[in-house]
Amino acid sequence: MTTTTLTDRYIDAAMRTVPEAQRPDLAAELRGSIDDQIDARIAGGEDPAAAERAVLLSLGDPEVLAAQYTDRPLQLIGPRYFLDWWRLLKLLLAIVLPCAAFGVALAQTLSGASFGELVGSVVVTLIQVTVNLGFWTVLVFAIVERTVQRRADMGLGEWSLDRLPEARPRGAGFGDMVGQLVFLVLGVGLVLWDLAIGFVPSERGLSFFDPGLWPTWFAGLVILAVAEAVLTIVVYLVGRWTPALAVANLVLNAAFVAAAVWLLTQGRLLNAEFFPTVIGEGGDDVAGILAVIFGFGIVAIAAWDTVDAFLKARRGRGGAMLGR
Secondary structure (H helix, E strand, C coil): CCCCCCHHHHHHHHHCCCHHHHHHHHHHHHHHHHHHHHHHHHHCCCCCCCCHHHHHHCCHHHHHHHHHHHCCCCCCCCCHHHHHHHHHHHHHHHHHHHHHHHHHHHHHHCCCCCCCHHHHHHHHHHHHHHHHHHHHHHHHHHHHHCCCHHHHHCCCCCCHHCCCCCCCCCCCHHHHHHHHHHHHHHHHHHHHHHHHHHCCCCCCCCCCCCCCHHHHHHHHHHHHCCCCCHHHHHHHHHCCCCCHHHHHHHHHHHHHHHHHHHHHHHCEEECCHHHHHHHHCCCCHHHHHHHHHHHHHHHHHHHHHHHHHHHHHHHHHHHHHHHH
């Protein structure tokens, strides 16, 4: 019966994950290295058995050692491609998730689903999309990690100063303020024009929005627009978005969305006579579909504006700290 030593067992364990063609040479090289280290310890006065155990313990896990010998990665995505994968995944999540949520919510609403069914469908879809995006991007980059040796072969050049991104805007410039103020004035002006005159030349006085919005709800719109204008000017004067200003923006957006969605659900935001008059037959169906799309659009724009303000506030804090 052949007796195997700890060294024999260690080498056998290490060679299990090494390609067959490389095993003889690597096994001989590893054995020679182990023997040399053991002999050095024995020469220093250590017991042979203790010396052998100490050398093998210092080498660590045999599979890890074998991976180092064969230059085989022990991670799905290593540092060479990790940041490329992470940037791509964040980009896909930022684009695909909102689109998927919006599409499913719109489809469920148009099909007459209850609020609970709508929320459940959106949540399940977001989970499924997130898992699939994570799985497939990891799989692709894991394959690339093991098959593509040079980043240039993937069209991914080495990092250089030319790849530094431009500084991200904080939304506090003079142009940002003027653009926002012009947008607010145009918005209020268009609503006023619609309620007073209308945009259909052949049907003068036919408004897109419900005439019942005048004057109470229109006055509320003007108040919100003025508050938004004041907030925009304050952001410019402060020089950046702050968490407090982002919260104020959230409150204004929430007030606008709550009022608009409530009016939509009550059938008091859009003029019920607009599409039947302009289109004729089928106008009621178009009005119903457009009301749903209009509501989702209002919520989506407000949500984007709110998140954008908080992101700029976060970047603004980082910029303020760097400027100290």
